[in-house]
Amino acid sequence: MSHSPSLPDRPRLELDPEMSETERLEAIRQHYRRILQVNNELEDRLDDAQGRRGELKTDVDELKRENEVLKTSSLYIASVEEITDDGVVIKQHGNNQEVLTQAATRLDADLRPGDRVAINDSFAVQQVLDDETDSRAQAMQVTESPDVVYDDIGGINEQIREVREAVEDPLENPEQFEAVGVEPPSGVLLHGPPGTGKTMLAKAVANESDATFIKMAGSELVRKFIGEGSRLVRDLFELAADREPAVIFIDEIDAVAAKRTDSKTSGDAEVQRTMMQLLSEMDGFDDRGEIRIMAATNRFDMLDEAILRPGRFDRLIEVPEPNAEGRARILEIHTEDMNVAEEADVSTIAADLEGYSGADIASLATEAGMFAIRDGRTEVTQADFEAAREKLQDADKTEERVINYQY
Ligand SMILES: Nc1ncnc2c1ncn2[C@@H]1O[C@H](COP(=O)(O)OP(=O)(O)OP(=O)(O)O)[C@@H](O)[C@H]1O
Incomplete structure (x- = not known):
């Protein structure tokens, strides 16, 4: 392989018996220098190898994660019916097939009947789905x-x-x-x-x-x-x-x-x-x-x-916007549980609410009640309804202004 050429040879010390003392010393010195050089070379190679190992490990981790994703993307959905000593009884969605199976050990303690779970091809429970993953329920x-x-x-x-x-x-x-x-x-x-x-x-x-x-x-x-x-x-x-x-x-x-x-x-x-x-x-x-x-x-x-x-x-x-009669009936419905003063006349109020939808009338009733509360009264008067109408109209105008401003 290109990144692992053969290692340098181990240096040998060869001493001739004929050599003088000085020659021997020189040969040993040279041998020593050669050993240092090989040592440095090997240290560099070790550094390289360690760097390369780090890179490969990152690759492996990535592949592992990818593998996990591939595994989980092909899971089926089932519901846990029962947890018995022999395993978990699940019912697969779609075909309603019931299966006695096992759960991954890390899930053992978490599993409850009624849980929605993800199962693999051999029906083993891999994952408990929380509400976040359960888009069907959402x-x-x-x-x-x-x-x-x-x-x-x-x-x-x-x-x-x-x-x-x-x-x-x-x-x-x-x-x-x-x-x-x-x-x-x-x-x-x-x-x-x-x-x-x-x-x-x-x-x-x-x-x-x-x-x-x-x-x-x-x-x-x-x-x-x-x-x-x-x-x-x-x-x-x-x-x-x-x-x-x-x-x-x-x-x-x-x-x-x-x-x-x-x-x-x-x-x-x-x-x-x-x-x-x-x-x-x-x-x-x-x-x-x-x-x-x-x-x-x-x-x-x-x-x-x-x-x-x-x-x-x-x-x-x-389903159109209500007419005056319809508005009066809707107002009546939404004020049924409210303590409305005798003098307040639902049909007169409703006559003034041209263009109001049922939802608008419901908020008008609540708003009128709020005026009475703010005023420390327990009875809602005709004036409260009028004040509520003005407030909602002002709010509408502000909304229009905001919209006009935006576009
Ligand atoms: N005809 C009605 N009678 C009584 N209350 C009404 C009526 N229409 C609307 N409301 C009130 O307004 C609220 C909202 O109404 P609803 O959600 O049914 O309207 P919608 O037509 O479905 O509106 P959207 O098209 O905005 O979804 C209701 O909860 C109710 O309080």
């Missing part, structure tokens, strides 16, 4: 029975009726649809301005149909879970199948299903893949059983028409 919000009822929603009775017909009826009376011979709508799309009660409506229909509510936010899929979008969409439908009856709710669907002409979002191949996965899940979902699919958007104009075709989101329900 990306989806699962609620057994959301605490919203239809009566909590004001001003959109017609929309409630339509959602009940499209979601609740097929969940509760599938036989009726079969007997009449009509297919219930595949997917229900709620569209309208922000804060008008779209999410509430989806939660209420899940609650009142005794279905599990599974929410996924489209915007998070593209912002937070880059590269995982299509897998998470697949997981979403799988989870719903495990938990039926279930209502799937995809909020801000425009984030994954924008028109192709919108270069900023749709140019992204990953977003396209996520949308294709969503479409294929919906198309392949003929025998939908007890799963209903809902979605919401504030940007109906941005949606790719592909998602609106029959068999996909084919029931569109517009």
Whole structure:
């Protein structure tokens, strides 16, 4: 090898018996100098070798790390069912296969039933997944029975009726649809301005149909879970199948299903893949059983028409800003538990709230209550509502100024 040429020969001392005393001394001196020289040479070589060894060790460490990564990137996900004297019983996700296996010794003490774990090809548990790694749990919000009822929603009775017909009826009376011979709508799309009660409506229909509510936010899929979008969409439908009856709710669907002409979002191949996965899940979902699919958007104009075709989101329900009557009902709902003065008139206040969404009205009620508290009163007066309205309007103006300043 180029970096290890043969070692220098060991110097020999050759003394001739014929030599004089002086000659012998000279020969020994020379021999001594030669030994020193070889010694220096060997020391240099040793330094070189040590340096080289350091380099190689760094290479090995790097390869080891790479190997670890390669090993861990091909792990499967499973849940721990039971820990027995014979080993760990796990259930693999996806195929639900149960296996009795062993855990890496360093994990023995940490393992608990219910843990999500990563297993290798021979099913040995390699890693316990914490919530951080569990993107599925982060990306989806699962609620057994959301605490919203239809009566909590004001001003959109017609929309409630339509959602009940499209979601609740097929969940509760599938036989009726079969007997009449009509297919219930595949997917229900709620569209309208922000804060008008779209999410509430989806939660209420899940609650009142005794279905599990599974929410996924489209915007998070593209912002937070880059590269995982299509897998998470697949997981979403799988989870719903495990938990039926279930209502799937995809909020801000425009984030994954924008028109192709919108270069900023749709140019992204990953977003396209996520949308294709969503479409294929919906198309392949003929025998939908007890799963209903809902979605919401504030940007109906941005949606790719592909998602609106029959068999996909084919029931569109517009949830508009509330009118005066709706605003009064929403204000009534949000002041139900508040100690409001006799003289305060909800409909007069509501009449003045043109352009307010349900969410705006909810903050107005809280803000009015805060005025009473600051004033040391226990009753909320008409004046408190007016003060709250002015405060929110001022806040809006500041926001506008900030936005104008930014652009
Ligand atoms: N119609 C309504 N009746 C009563 N409260 C409402 C109504 N609409 C909105 N609210 C209040 O505003 C909050 C937010 O509403 P929600 O999340 O349902 O709106 P959204 O339409 O889904 O909004 P976004 O499009 O911003 O997600 C609710 O928790 C509720 O307090």
